[in-house]
Structure formats: structure tokens, C-alpha cells
Amino acid sequence: MDRFSELQIFAAVVENESFSAGARKLGISSPVATRAIADLESRLGIKLLNRTTRYVRVTDAGKRYFEDTKRLLSDLADADEAATGINGEPSGQLAITAPVLFGKMFVLPGIVDYLKRYPKMDVSALFLDRVVNLLEEGLDVGIRIGELADSSMHALRVGTVRRVVCAAPEYIALHGAPQTPNDLLHHTIITANGLNHSSEWKFSNLSIRVRPRLSFSTNDAAIEAALSGFGITRLLSYQLAPYLADGRLKPLLIDADNRELPIHIIYREGRYASAKIRNFVDLMAERLRNDQALQL
Secondary structure (H helix, E strand, O other): OOHHHHHHHHHHHHHHOOHHHHHHHHOOOHHHHHHHHHHHHHHHOOOOEEEOOOOEEEOHHHHHHHHHHHHHHHHHHHHHHHHOOOOOOOOEEEEEEEOHHHHHHHHHHHHHHHHHHOOOEEEEEEEOOOOOOOOOOOOOEEEEEOOOOOOOOEEEEEEEEOEEEEEOHHHHHHHOOOOOHHHHHHOOEEEEOOOOOOOEEEOOOOEEEOOOOEEEOOHHHHHHHHHOOOOEEEEEHHHHHHHHHOOOOEEEOHHHOOOOEEEEEEEOOOOOOOHHHHHHHHHHHHHHHOOHHHOO
């Protein structure tokens, strides 16, 4: 068996944690997959997989080899795609990541639009409120909010948001509105333990360590608590835009923090331009740049 086929089989077995499932994915028999991995391990002189009757797990050496294998297969797929011509219709798999609420509000509609335009494409989306390493987790495109760390990734700025302190009119009527950040120490605070969570709220000229009475694991739960009139919360402007627009939440301490947070699309490409990545990035960039909630 040629080395390319061995790598394909190895990647499929690791991804599916099963010889039989990996074989089915490739349309081959389980014995063929088992023999290919055995030949690969024999040629390399290392153990790549631990096998039992119930599962298959990658070894430490196998994990490193799998990461290199995925990059090689991705480069080969991109080379094939480039050879078909720049105007060829995208096909295959695309894996993306974004923050949870941002993904739901802005990225999901773009994914649906993308899939309608390119029926030969499949997309897997990972919405998480943590920074995901695209290379380590085999992802193609990510959305980042905030300043970017130095990276080998391509980055395209598509919008701007800021942090907003807010409360429902009912809360303000009962407890008044804080006039300075220090006044927050005397109010009921709601926080969300999402991306870059901290009990320290930084403003333009000072920082306040708030004492939340109610803390959630998700941003949308914090919004619901604020809408109920329970207290004051602080989230990103895009998360609050619908509620600020219809008056269900009121912005507070508007002049205390004017710092902007950029939104970037980051993506990886091999030696060859990938039409599936390029077309998704172009589509998503146009949608985000045309959304007024992201253009402050």
C-alpha cells in the first residue's frame, strides 16, 4: 500500500477512535485498515495506537504524527484544489470556530448562506468561549474578538465592538444609575464567566473589582438576569445590541470606557490558496462588515 493511503487510513482511525469506523469512512474493510496501520508502525519503528477490544487510543508519538499527518493531507488537498483552477467549485470539509453567542448571532447565518451557495461543502462549527488553537485542533477559520497575539495565521479585520455596562429600566428606577465606576460597588452586579472573565472591570482610567451577587457560565443567562431587573451587567456591545435598541436595557457609564475591541477573521492556508477557505472568509467578511452592530 502506498504511503498516502496509509496516512489517510491512520488519520481516519484516529479521528473515529476505531478501526472499523475509520474503515467505513474510507470505504475499505477493517482488516485492510488494521494491516495498513501495522505496516506503518513497522516501517516507522514506533507504536502509534493503543488497541483494546473496546477502543483505540493514540499514543504520545502517535499524536504528534497525527498532527503532521493532518497538515500533510490538508496541503495535498489544497494542491489538488488549486490544480482544478481558481474558479473551481469548493468541495470538501471546512472547520470553523467562534465565541458562542457571536457564533449563534452572526456566524451561523453565514454558514447557512455558504452551504446554500456551495452544495459540495460540509461545515463543522465549534462555538466556544475560549481561544482555540486552529492548528492543534484541526480548524480552518476562526473569529477572534480582542487584540490578537502574534501568530502565523492570516488575519482580516471585519468589525469593532466595545464593553457596555447596562441595566433594565426597572432596576434603574428602583436603585438609581451609577454616576462613576466606583458607584458600582454599591449596586447588584451580574457577571458571566465567559472568555477572559475577571471580577475586575477595567475602564479607561481605572479598574474596579466588582463583587457579583449572581454569576453565570454563559453570556445569554447574564443578559436574561439583567432583563429581569435584578442588577447591572457588563457585556460586549454586539451581545446587547437588540436589547439596547428596543430599550429593554439602558447603557450606563457611557463615557467611562471608550476602548474598542477589534473583530478579526483568522485563517490558515498551506502553500496553495484554498478556494473553500477563501470563499468562506470573503462571504463572512462581507456579512460582518455590513452589520451595523459590529461597526462602531
